[in-house]
Amino acid sequence: MEIKAAVTAEKGKPFSVEQVQLEDPKEGEVLVKIVASGTCHTDMIARDQEYPVPLPAVLGHEGAGVVKKVGDGVRSVAEGDHVVLSFSYCGGCKSCLTGHPYACENFFELNFVGDSPNPPRRIRRNGEYLTTFFGQSSFGTYALAGERNVVKVDREVDLSLLGPLGCGIQTGAGAVLNTLKPQAGSSFACFGCGAVGLSALMAARAIGCTPIIAIDIHDNRLRLAEELGANHTVNGKDQDAVKVIRELTGKGVDHSVETTGVASVLKQAVESLTFMGKAAVIGAPPIGTTVELDINDVLVQEKTITGVVEGDSVPQIFIPQLITLYKQGKFPFDRLIR
Amino acid sequence: MEIKAAVTAEKGKPFSVEQVQLEDPKEGEVLVKIVASGTCHTDMIARDQEYPVPLPAVLGHEGAGVVKKVGDGVRSVAEGDHVVLSFSYCGGCKSCLTGHPYACENFFELNFVGDSPNPPRRIRRNGEYLTTFFGQSSFGTYALAGERNVVKVDREVDLSLLGPLGCGIQTGAGAVLNTLKPQAGSSFACFGCGAVGLSALMAARAIGCTPIIAIDIHDNRLRLAEELGANHTVNGKDQDAVKVIRELTGKGVDHSVETTGVASVLKQAVESLTFMGKAAVIGAPPIGTTVELDINDVLVQEKTITGVVEGDSVPQIFIPQLITLYKQGKFPFDRLIR
Amino acid sequence: MEIKAAVTAEKGKPFSVEQVQLEDPKEGEVLVKIVASGTCHTDMIARDQEYPVPLPAVLGHEGAGVVKKVGDGVRSVAEGDHVVLSFSYCGGCKSCLTGHPYACENFFELNFVGDSPNPPRRIRRNGEYLTTFFGQSSFGTYALAGERNVVKVDREVDLSLLGPLGCGIQTGAGAVLNTLKPQAGSSFACFGCGAVGLSALMAARAIGCTPIIAIDIHDNRLRLAEELGANHTVNGKDQDAVKVIRELTGKGVDHSVETTGVASVLKQAVESLTFMGKAAVIGAPPIGTTVELDINDVLVQEKTITGVVEGDSVPQIFIPQLITLYKQGKFPFDRLIR
Amino acid sequence: MEIKAAVTAEKGKPFSVEQVQLEDPKEGEVLVKIVASGTCHTDMIARDQEYPVPLPAVLGHEGAGVVKKVGDGVRSVAEGDHVVLSFSYCGGCKSCLTGHPYACENFFELNFVGDSPNPPRRIRRNGEYLTTFFGQSSFGTYALAGERNVVKVDREVDLSLLGPLGCGIQTGAGAVLNTLKPQAGSSFACFGCGAVGLSALMAARAIGCTPIIAIDIHDNRLRLAEELGANHTVNGKDQDAVKVIRELTGKGVDHSVETTGVASVLKQAVESLTFMGKAAVIGAPPIGTTVELDINDVLVQEKTITGVVEGDSVPQIFIPQLITLYKQGKFPFDRLIR
Ligand SMILES: [Zn+2]
Ligand SMILES: [Zn+2]
Ligand SMILES: [Zn+2]
Ligand SMILES: [Zn+2]
Ligand SMILES: [Zn+2]
Ligand SMILES: [Zn+2]
Ligand SMILES: [Zn+2]
Ligand SMILES: [Zn+2]
The missing domain is CATH 3.40.50.720 (NAD(P)-binding Rossmann-like Domain)
Structure with missing residues (x-):
């Protein structure tokens, strides 16, 4: 589908919003209409190439939005669900298998290089593939994420606040x-x-x-x-x-x-x-x-x-806990978001 | 009583064996006839004043011996028991109260400076008090230690091997x-x-x-x-x-x-x-x-x-465990002792 | 000294307040003027002989008061300190040495039978010794406790509220x-x-x-x-x-x-x-x-x-933490005390 | 494909070896040629309906064999690998996400009822579907398992010994x-x-x-x-x-x-x-x-x-560890297998 996304083409340069093509969700993938996306230091590090993210890329790793479509085999979310997007992990290394996906042995490749199958590069600009960031590239009108990146959240809470839960706040x-x-x-x-x-x-x-x-x-x-x-x-x-x-x-x-x-x-x-x-x-x-x-x-x-x-977090468990604490008035993270 | 001890009088100089006076065990103290004493890097550090142990001192902190006399209130050992001497701890700080005596907040003062009440300076040479090291000063024919420094050990094992269990080996x-x-x-x-x-x-x-x-x-x-x-x-x-x-x-x-x-x-x-x-x-x-x-x-x-x-050890618990493993052939520490 | 204490003489009977004689603090003991003492289920269990506490006894195990005198070797409290009295433990068993005094292997004997040296029976009525309960027998005008039973507390908090911290509340x-x-x-x-x-x-x-x-x-x-x-x-x-x-x-x-x-x-x-x-x-x-x-x-x-x-508590560490939480309004235990 | 399998048709009756049809591996599935299968108490419990496994079923949950074919998306094993088959888990519940698949909230349904998508019923006898047991049904010449059930093992060890590692021994x-x-x-x-x-x-x-x-x-x-x-x-x-x-x-x-x-x-x-x-x-x-x-x-x-x-085991991590200990002579589990 045609979407708008903020493309980072060169080291240290501001991104430019452009028309790009997003592929359809395959097996295990989720298409999300982005409602809001936080920006954190890690986006800047990537833009400035302090970490070697291959450019051009679509950055953004604190997305929040609404599920529009799910690929085969996706069971934890469905169309219409409110979701926060968090980091990618492989699910098969020793860290992942033992419940420590934040220490995934493939964390760097999956989140910074974007060349993994879950999801691989799925955004094109004039036929050229752009790097996917943190398995989501949330600086766009839509994002395609793996099921492991997606956390279903409480519909009663203002979705536009929730993006940073996926990275900075959970960290x-x-x-x-x-x-x-x-x-x-x-x-x-x-x-x-x-x-x-x-x-x-x-x-x-x-x-x-x-x-x-x-x-x-x-x-x-x-x-x-x-x-x-x-x-x-x-x-x-x-x-x-x-x-x-x-x-x-x-x-x-x-x-x-x-x-x-x-x-x-x-x-x-x-x-x-x-x-x-x-x-x-x-x-x-x-x-x-x-x-x-x-x-x-x-x-x-x-x-x-x-x-x-990432705060040693299993996002699917920890982000809902933070939202519960927020609703009780014990974790007023909205104070951090202008 | 009159004993012989190796006195370290000056930085970096070899010790000299001299006649010194050891006081009687007070409340909570134990008099031990030394059978053997290990030497470890820490004795050298003290002698060379890398750690500021007040000189003159009697060093030695890996003593093993036989209990000769106990002061009032001592319950864990009695005359004739085989014992290993280990480090001093205060028993009253947060670390000690929660079972972590090796992280005693008074570790340095008790073990390196020797000026605590448990036991304080108890060795004299010509009327002048010498520094007690690790609450024991085991480089002598006898040592006066606090009950907390003393670990009762299995009589079936050769006592002359056991001194290093009190420091280097347990570490x-x-x-x-x-x-x-x-x-x-x-x-x-x-x-x-x-x-x-x-x-x-x-x-x-x-x-x-x-x-x-x-x-x-x-x-x-x-x-x-x-x-x-x-x-x-x-x-x-x-x-x-x-x-x-x-x-x-x-x-x-x-x-x-x-x-x-x-x-x-x-x-x-x-x-x-x-x-x-x-x-x-x-x-x-x-x-x-x-x-x-x-x-x-x-x-x-x-x-x-x-x-x-000190290997995060509670000596009274851990040293007997090591001796058990030794007896089973699983921890042949005698191989380390020439 | 002459004090007044509530003596429990027979199974299931109410106690009677009588004149009794309390001995002086020996090595490691603390004399406390009782300001208040909580009553908990455990006192009733003892009175009703569901647990076999030897009678006659002076019960009471949630005392709070002011230190009047300390025996030799007591370092953690001094005259005039506000203290809460908690349970007894031996200090030398495996549980105690590893920081778990609430699982002391001698807990029953020390707290319910009262025949240990820390402190032993120290209250007499007409020459006959009465059983000490939880190393304190706080149902009296004064109590004699071991240093391990005594927790120094913040003077800014109303001392008359604090007794139950020593047992029910910490539990x-x-x-x-x-x-x-x-x-x-x-x-x-x-x-x-x-x-x-x-x-x-x-x-x-x-x-x-x-x-x-x-x-x-x-x-x-x-x-x-x-x-x-x-x-x-x-x-x-x-x-x-x-x-x-x-x-x-x-x-x-x-x-x-x-x-x-x-x-x-x-x-x-x-x-x-x-x-x-x-x-x-x-x-x-x-x-x-x-x-x-x-x-x-x-x-x-x-x-x-x-x-x-006892809430797996090291009283000297945990009771001050509870008082801190109370002062912050996070642990309003005064609501439990009428 | 046509395979032979031991079918359990009635409560408490012996199974009968019959010709049945096994489906091809779908996405995330693995086809294994069974070399050996252990039998444990749990098979008996199922046969005797102490646990309500729907009959007819093909039991067997301690299979070992060689991978013959893998479905799409399978990355941890490939054709020719030696594997042990272990229990099924959902991968998405709180227990699974935090690294505790043995406490999977869907353990019973997945392993005993066999009606989950991972894999679902995949064995037929005369057109009728048979219950899959522990996601494997290893009492057959071939088994179809989910990738999560399959553990790649060292080729140097006799594969015919390894089946019980998948359940009884790891337990x-x-x-x-x-x-x-x-x-x-x-x-x-x-x-x-x-x-x-x-x-x-x-x-x-x-x-x-x-x-x-x-x-x-x-x-x-x-x-x-x-x-x-x-x-x-x-x-x-x-x-x-x-x-x-x-x-x-x-x-x-x-x-x-x-x-x-x-x-x-x-x-x-x-x-x-x-x-x-x-x-x-x-x-x-x-x-x-x-x-x-x-x-x-x-x-x-x-x-x-x-x-x-299941011994609180993540099979992909724990079974190789046990094989390592076996090779060192520290875990001679072959002594248990006649
Ligand atoms: Zn991983
Ligand atoms: Zn971030
Ligand atoms: Zn200490
Ligand atoms: Zn040493
Ligand atoms: Zn104890
Ligand atoms: Zn109580
Ligand atoms: Zn599960
Ligand atoms: Zn089994």
């Missing part, structure tokens, strides 16, 4: 709820107060972390962090976050998340931990970036550092 | 059995084949890890690793361990332990992991040493790095 | 926060809405469980459950709880707690679980009571049933 | 390696020494459990248990297993598995646990059978009872 919230799993009453530091960081912060708030300390270099973000539940805020431009965290907590925080992708901030996120504390590495810097960690600091205090992709 | 074996807990059939890489590394390797073997890959720069150690169960060995002087591990395993190993305290080796221990792999940081470099890690490597593959002190 | 809340650890957004059923059940319910609410279903046979308790966060209530006299829960949740609840000690209710708590659901057994029936469970129901749906004593 | 071994995960050196009791029980016992041996206590009512099975690693055996006809276990272990065993499906034996498997011990319920009795458990025994000692289906 932050999941790092807390799925990975770190803090005990109620344990302490938490959030490095970076963009959408991902604040999603982590709201999740920490929802399950009773205290104190919650938010770190950023923009005062307006810190004010929002406070409104969303931070007990303390630190402007990293003016203050030494590690020092402030130690003053506030005594020995450091039980859990931290690093969402900025800045190596020196990750260093702080580790240094600010207490004994047996855990840091979640969420923010992706340019490929090749390294962090320098003090070995004895990690060793002697038994700290743990762990990478977290 | 390596515990990192596997208590921390990483590999599934039978999962892959394992051991960086460094000294006593700690080979203890980890034997533990991995005992619970069915495969393949087991041993890395060192000494061929004789690698031969011993092979005899103890390594399926493959890599001499890091000649070969790129990360490359070899990838060739052997496809995507990398599920678990690795770093026992050398060399930053570049730790880097390899992390790089050689597969998706969702875990690296245990065991080897202690000089204070201030840093490691440089590739952030995307940790993030995208969801790797975990964790510090492990 | 319910801990079964949720320490044992079941439900994911935010998972479902929860609370069988029995007394203080223990409602504490579990408030904890489930605090960490985002939904829906929360409360079951009891008293409408007034169900109304309170609703005020404290239940989404649905079921009066077990009028309705089949298992059926209602299946109607509300589809396949059953993820987690349930049984707090009534009634075998048929425990059966329901297991039957109402979904696949891989977990039931916490909290309520203690008379010794010898059995429950009849359908084996295939447990097997095929991979259900788990687990006993939980 | 026993997995209950230990995937569910209970005993610490090396912890104690283990195996109730029932058939193929499932002895698989559990061998797994416990492979990872260093000790002591291992085997219970059965047949001396020849107990002798085999001893050869495979039991430290002690108990003939339940002559001795009280709970009493013997307490004598051998002091407080009871850390882990037990119940493989007989007899309620009174399950009761023993729970009673013989120590503090914080765990019992795995594996044996399936006739539908409706109940077990009577002492509530205080479970509560006070914090015991856990949990149902385990």
